[in-house]
Amino acid sequence: MKKLSFVVTIALSIFCMATVAVAGNIVIKGSTTVLPIAQKVAEAYMKENPEVSISLSGGGSGNGIKAIIDGTTDIADSSRFIKGKEVKLAVEKGVYPVPFRVAYDCIVPVVHPSNPIKDISMDQLKAIYKGEVKNWKDVGGPDKKVVVISRDTSSGTYEVWNKKVMKKDRVYPGALLQASNGAVAQAVAKNKYAIGYIGLGYLNKDVKALTVNGVTGSMETTIDGTFPISRPLFMFTQGWPKGETVKFLNYVLHPAKGQKLVGEAGYVPLY
Amino acid sequence: MANTRQIKDRGMNVFFFCIATASITILFMISVFLFMEGLPIFKVVSVKDFIFGSYWYPTSDPPDFGIFPLIIGSVVVTILSASVSIPLGVMSAVYLAEIARVKIREIVKPIVELLAALPSVVIGFFGMVIVAPFLQNVLDIPTGLNIFNASLMLAFMSVPTICSISEDAIYSVPTNLKEASLALGATHLETIVRVVLPASISGISTAIILGMSRAIGETMVVLMVAGGAAMVPASIFDPARPMPASIAAEMAEAPFRGDHYYALFATGIVLFVFIFIFNIIAEHIAHKYRQVGEASL
Numbered sequence: 249m250k251k252l253s254f255v256v257t258i259a260l261s262i263f264c265m266a267t268v269a270v271a272g273n274i275v276i277k278g279s280t281t282v283l284p285i286a287q288k289v290a291e292a293y294m295k296e297n298p299e300v301s302i303s304l305s306g307g308g309s310g311n312g313i314k315a316i317i318d319g320t321t322d323i324a325d326s327s328r329f330i331k332g333k334e335v336k337l338a339v340e341k342g343v344y345p346v347p348f349r350v351a352y353d354c355i356v357p358v359v360h361p362s363n364p365i366k367d368i369s370m371d372q373l374k375a376i377y378k379g380e381v382k383n384w385k386d387v388g389g390p391d392k393k394v395v396v397i398s399r400d401t402s403s404g405t406y407e408v409w410n411k412k413v414m415k416k417d418r419v420y421p422g423a424l425l426q427a428s429n430g431a432v433a434q435a436v437a438k439n440k441y442a443i444g445y446i447g448l449g450y451l452n453k454d455v456k457a458l459t460v461n462g463v464t465g466s467m468e469t470t471i472d473g474t475f476p477i478s479r480p481l482f483m484f485t486q487g488w489p490k491g492e493t494v495k496f497l498n499y500v501l502h503p504a505k506g507q508k509l510v511g512e513a514g515y516v517p518l519y
Numbered sequence: 520m521a522n523t524r525q526i527k528d529r530g531m532n533v534f535f536f537c538i539a540t541a542s543i544t545i546l547f548m549i550s551v552f553l554f555m556e557g558l559p560i561f562k563v564v565s566v567k568d569f570i571f572g573s574y575w576y577p578t579s580d581p582p583d584f585g586i587f588p589l590i591i592g593s594v595v596v597t598i599l600s601a602s603v604s605i606p607l608g609v610m611s612a613v614y615l616a617e618i619a620r621v622k623i624r625e626i627v628k629p630i631v632e633l634l635a636a637l638p639s640v641v642i643g644f645f646g647m648v649i650v651a652p653f654l655q656n657v658l659d660i661p662t663g664l665n666i667f668n669a670s671l672m673l674a675f676m677s678v679p680t681i682c683s684i685s686e687d688a689i690y691s692v693p694t695n696l697k698e699a700s701l702a703l704g705a706t707h708l709e710t711i712v713r714v715v716l717p718a719s720i721s722g723i724s725t726a727i728i729l730g731m732s733r734a735i736g737e738t739m740v741v742l743m744v745a746g747g748a749a750m751v752p753a754s755i756f757d758p759a760r761p762m763p764a765s766i767a768a769e770m771a772e773a774p775f776r777g778d779h780y781y782a783l784f785a786t787g788i789v790l791f792v793f794i795f796i797f798n799i800i801a802e803h804i805a806h807k808y809r810q811v812g813e814a815s816l
Contacts, residue, residue, distance in 0.1 A: 439664075
């Protein structure tokens, strides 16, 4: 019992510390997809403003938005827009979450440079990843087996792919698994019959990016919304941000500062 | 005078006892933690569905937590790598201990042991960048990241362990046993096969099991080279996803204390049980075939 009350006290004090975010302290929580961006920008920001300390943690978009509603964080990273249910919950608590679009995530299907295929449709991609199309000749390529390369199911990249391409259907179990964007690029570069998908920032000359439904994956097509496998990434604040938080968000959105780091983290900057 | 000596001795005893039990305590605590974090998954799926379920979709809605393909992946990779590494390791050990001249032995043995010090990520990278494209081109198979490649890389890793420990066992077979065999008219080969190997079988089996334990628990190599398809493989040129690869790839992003997290720890329990059984078998063999009398090791 004693132990329990001790734990509760500790938890409460941490809770309070997080709520009363003193000027000079920023708490960021949420999506692991946005985490690399937040991390890079936070590091640069703290270097320029040594008096500010930023505490970062992951936990997923849902947890981040929950923390904004509960007021336990200053900024919530999210790889999706806030859901209707969450808005309702927030308004009931008298909280108005404000979204800031900070970057885009763009996932490009890639093949080996020797593969003659240039364009692929969303339906063909889905069929390949469902294991229905097993031969390149079915999508207009050579008569060779397709080697499907996918990401580990916990990654944000897989999440986008699963939602936009698979429409929540399952990737078939015979797909090869790689644990990072870099590893997928490497595996595709070494295999003539492979197809994989990577973030736009990871494209290199050893792999060939496919156009999807005739649209090339690029910064422009991502920003104007014509490339189908992309999504905006958000940071939410509780009400209109004040003090250090608004300075930080301005830094994130600054074309030469935060947005440059967004590009370095492998995502698509806003401008 | 004698009293201080006794106190000193007792103090030494306690000190060394604490040191010796430290590692046991740590291991015990890690196992307790492993079970504490793994067992809650069985509230969501039954043990049978977890072990024999053939679909691993931990993040789908609804999720499937079946690790049968992962277990098969681990077992197949380990057996195949053992079938390469055991003959290689034991035969090199025989050569080094029995046939090679002293000078060669003195050069080769440290080199073999140095091979064991190669970081697994280096071996994994080698397999991914050199061996995989080579297999693809030469055998004309769809992917070089497969069970065969992974087994080969794991065999590289276990050969030094197997060779080095077996060599010690073979080398320590008493000379008079060999001399007796040769004096009875047996050839060198007959002596090795009928006398030396049986006399050192306990040490050799320990070596083999240690090598195989290393192979089944190895993570980086299988993560990079085995391909990672979570399905029961149909041939040795199919990709597979052994248990450690699955844990390593997914743990970082699995929500803390969520079902996925528990399921990964439960996979760890299964792996732990496998290695535990391996070690019991090794202990049993080492005990059963221990030579008594002159040849005891």
